[in-house]
Amino acid sequence: MAVFKGGNGAPVTLKALAAHLDLAHSTISRALSDNVHISSATKDRVRRAARDLGYVANSGARLLRTGHSPVIGLLVPDITNESYSSVARILAEECSERGRPLVLSVSEDDPQRELELVQALLEARPAALVVTLTANPKKATLAHLRGTLAIQFLRSDPRVHGHSMAIDDCAGGRLAVEHLADLGHTKIGFIGVPENLSTGSARLRGYRTALQDRGIGAPLEWQKLRPPNADAGARAFRELMGLKKPPKAVFIASPQLALGVARVVQEDKMRVPADVSLVAYGNSSWFNFFAGGLTTVSLPLQELATAASSILFRELKRPADERVAPTTLALAPFIIKRASTSRPRG
Amino acid sequence: MAVFKGGNGAPVTLKALAAHLDLAHSTISRALSDNVHISSATKDRVRRAARDLGYVANSGARLLRTGHSPVIGLLVPDITNESYSSVARILAEECSERGRPLVLSVSEDDPQRELELVQALLEARPAALVVTLTANPKKATLAHLRGTLAIQFLRSDPRVHGHSMAIDDCAGGRLAVEHLADLGHTKIGFIGVPENLSTGSARLRGYRTALQDRGIGAPLEWQKLRPPNADAGARAFRELMGLKKPPKAVFIASPQLALGVARVVQEDKMRVPADVSLVAYGNSSWFNFFAGGLTTVSLPLQELATAASSILFRELKRPADERVAPTTLALAPFIIKRASTSRPRG
C-alpha cells in the first residue's frame, strides 16, 4: 500500500508541501491545478517541490470534495474476446491521454455479478460508463444505469437510456446469406447465439429475411442457437453435419462458436469448402489462416470503438444539463471473401 | 455523472439513511459493513433501506478516511495481446469476487506514458499494482513502484523490488532449437524482440546456448531483433529468406512477429515446412490453424496469471510489516509439435 512519505516520515500531502514552502495549502492546490491567479514563479517552485518530494494527489479527497471523479468505467462480458479487448485498448488510450483512469469490470455474462460490478463502479462516482450488458440484466442494474451517463457498446438494451454504439447485425446476417446464395447455395444452415442477446436475434433475423428474399427455404433444424463458446459451437456443428439432410453451407454468427466449428473441421478432417462452405462472423485473427482463409462478415470494430470514445468525450465536455438526444449508431459490416466458400458441389 | 438522489432530491448518503431510519450514521456504517455489534434486526432494516433508496457508498470518502483503497492497478503494454488480456481476465475475475476494483492502464510500451499512468494509479492509493514495464522505465516510475506493493508479470526488471512472475524464456528458446536440431536442422535462424526487453534477451540466450550445446553454428545475419509488431516481423522474415544462404528453419520468438511472418508466407505462397520449418512462440489461437498447425513454444499463461493473483491476494491478507522475501517464479514453457516443422529437405 502506497503511503507517500517524505524523508522525515510524514506523508506528503498538500499541507506538507505548503509547510515545506511556507505557503498556504490552498496556494499549493491552485498552483498544481495551474490556476490563473498564481504567479508563474510560485507555480515553478511548487511544481519542483512536488516532484522532488514525490507528491501524489489523493484522489479520494478530491472526489469527496468535488462529488465526482474523472473515472471511466468499462463493463464487458469477456476481455479476451477481440471485440471487447479492442474497445478496451482504444478507450484505455483515449483515457490515458486525458488523464482519466479506466476501471475494467468483467461480468462473464452473469447478471448477478454484473449488478455487483455496476454498484462497485458507481462507488467511484464515475464520469461515465461504457457497458455491454448481459442478455437479462437485473432491475437494479438498469436503475443504476439510469442515474449515470452510460454508453452501450455492441449489444444494445432498449431499457437503457443513452447512446448506443452497435453493429447492424441484421445487415451482417443478410450479407452472409446473400454471398452464399450468389454462389448458388440453397441449403444454408445457421449457428448463432440465443435470441435474448440483441446481437443474436438481429443476426438470425438477417439470415431469415435474406433467405426469404431469395426464396430459399430452410428447415428449423438447420438453426442452432447456442451460448457463445467454442464447445457449444463444436457440438452444434456436429449436430448439423449429422443430420439426414445436412446443409451444404453454414453461417456461423459468432467468432467463439466459429472456433469450435474450426476444431471439428480439423479433427474430423472435413474438407472446406468441398464438403461444406463456411461463413464466419467477426474479426478474429485466425480467420485469415483457417483452411486457407475463412470467409467472414467483418465488423468495423475500430471505427465503432473510436466512435464510442469520441461521443463519450464530447458528451463529457458538454454541461450535464444540455445533453443531446441519444445517438444510436449501427455501423454496417462488410464481407471478406476468402477460401472457405465456393459453389455447392457433390 | 452519478449523483444519487432520493425522491426528495437530496443525495443518498449515510447520514441521509440515518435520518430516514432515525439512527446514528455510525450505526448505518457498521450495519452495512456487517459489524458484529449490530443487531441483526437493525442490519436488516438498514440493508433494506439502503437498497430501497439506492444508496451507493462514496469510495472517495472511505479512501480519505482509511488512507488506502481496495483498488488493484494493472499496467500492461498492450491489452489486445493475449498474454496480457488473459492475465487481465483472471485478475478481473479474482478482483470482482473480492469486491476489488481493477484499474487498467495501457502503456503502449511508452516510458513517458508509463510514468504518467503509474502516477495516476497511485492517486487512488491502490492496494497493489501488477505491472509489465517497458524496456527502459523512467527513474521516477521505479521510485514510485518502490513505495508500493508491486508484482511484475512476464517481463522482469531487476530494479523493482517485489515478486516477479515470469516464464523461463531461456528454456523456451532452447526448446525451440532442440526440437529443430532433433529433426536434423543445422541452419536455424532467429527472429525476436530487442535485448533490452528481459524476455527478448532470454529467448535469444536460449537459442544461442542450445545451438552451442549441439555444436551448430549460425551467422549473425540469421538473427533479427525487431520490435514486437507484425510489420517488423514480415520485414525481418523477408530479409532472412532473401539472403544468399538463408536458414532452412526459423524460430520466431514472439507471437506478434509470427503474425507478420505468417502473412509473408501466405502472400508469397511459400510452402511450410517444405521451404522452411517454422517454430513460433506463445499461445495465439491462430497458431492452431496456420499451415495446418504452427509448431510453437507454448506458455503456461493461465497458470502464471493464477499464480500471480494468488500470490497477490495472499500478500494482501498479510500485515504490511511482515511481508516475506520476494518470490521469483519462472514457469517452464513446453513445445507443441504441429505441422510447420519437419526434417530439412531440398
Place this chain on the structure above:
DNA sequence: TTGAAAGCGCTAACAG
C-alpha cells in the same frame, strides 16, 4: 497574488 476557513462522506475511537 495569496491566505484562512469550511466542509464534502465516511470510519473508528470513545462513551454510554
Place this chain on the structure above:
DNA sequence: CTGTTAGCGCTTTCAA
C-alpha cells in the same frame, strides 16, 4: 447494542 465526535486531504468561497 447504539450514539457522539473528530478528522482524513482536498477544493473553493470569501477576505485581504
